[in-house]
Amino acid sequence: MPYRETDATRAARDRRRTALVGAGVDVVAERGFAGATVQAVATRAGLSASSVYTYFPARSDLLTAVFRQIASVELEHVRTAAEPRPDDAPATAAQARLARVVDTFARRALRRRRLARALLLEPADPAVEAERTLFAREYADLFGAIAAAGVGSGELPEQDTRIVGAALVGAVASALTSPLAPLGADVDPDALVATILGFCLRGVVGASV
Template identity: 35%
Template sequence: MAISQTERKGRSAQVANDRRLAILRAARDLVTRVGFREAQMNAVAEEAGVALATLYRNFSSKAELMVEVVGLVSQREVDAAAGMAVSDGSAADRLWASAWTFASRALRGRRLAHALVAEPVEPEIETARLAYRRKLARVFETVIDQGIRDEDFPPQDAQASAACIVGSLFEGLVGPLALNGHRTDAERESHARSIVAFCLRGVGHTGAMPGL
């Protein structure tokens, strides 16, 4: 049976989409191993199993590719934190759970997390990372607003408090995420839990820390 022109176009579009996703996954995996700076385009092409020319037909520059990698990975992390933010429990429970989810996932994937948080990058990639921070802050802002309405937290500027939580998580985790081998996994986890506890105290939580 002959394949119609519409079907051929559909199959061609699917092949192109699959190839693009394969390139993005390859770039993500490479960044996970070596960071943004060392993830070169020829290495991405080899990892994805495509010709370098094919890679450049999909992404005109390394910066364009890495911006999409940041978007892909950061959305996954935001979704994980947001899932905990709408779980059961008090606002303090949910704020702890969402912040700890972010921190613990960062500790498990330290190289990629460090690239997303602290590695020096091109301006385009930094802009994408700033968008990541804003999305994560909105997750925390929602929980803080609910906590204020439920009188779990004192009145405050929820947007400012959420931005401070993101800053504490990003900056506080830079040390534990650095791949210098001077900290054990247990020390990194303890440090991260202390940061999350600090964040809860910052929004006015005075009770026992949910995760401690």
């Protein structure tokens, strides 16, 4: 008779796969994608390296799943911050939403800097790079949609919101993770976030804020 997977074995398989992805997230947070070897992830998950290939045909498949897990969580936090709120003043609603998005993005990146750098900047397998591009587009679309809402309401001046979205993502990510980012021990996180936010708001409002 052909083998038929039972509910119990399916659940066990799903648990092990979830454990591997979770272990991968922890390893990437500590060592980046370069240090996330199959052996390192398997050891963290309490499994053998050979068993990893039961769930992921190649290391690139494992790292892609890890990247997708990390990026999905971060994107969800930012999307929540972008939601309009009843107390947003109509005259500055887009700016308030943009402020929450930048603040959420920046502070989460600052809390886990190694992970943020891996997520946003670190060279990785082409499959991971493809996922990175997809998520970068999601962020750009989100920023662009906020700017478009502001333009539509008359709060913001006319501008190409597609370019604005891409520019904002690039500015925030570079200020937080690039080699030029001022992230020494003497940097005040609040001042850093305020500076990034001020830059972004001036870019979309077109005046001092």
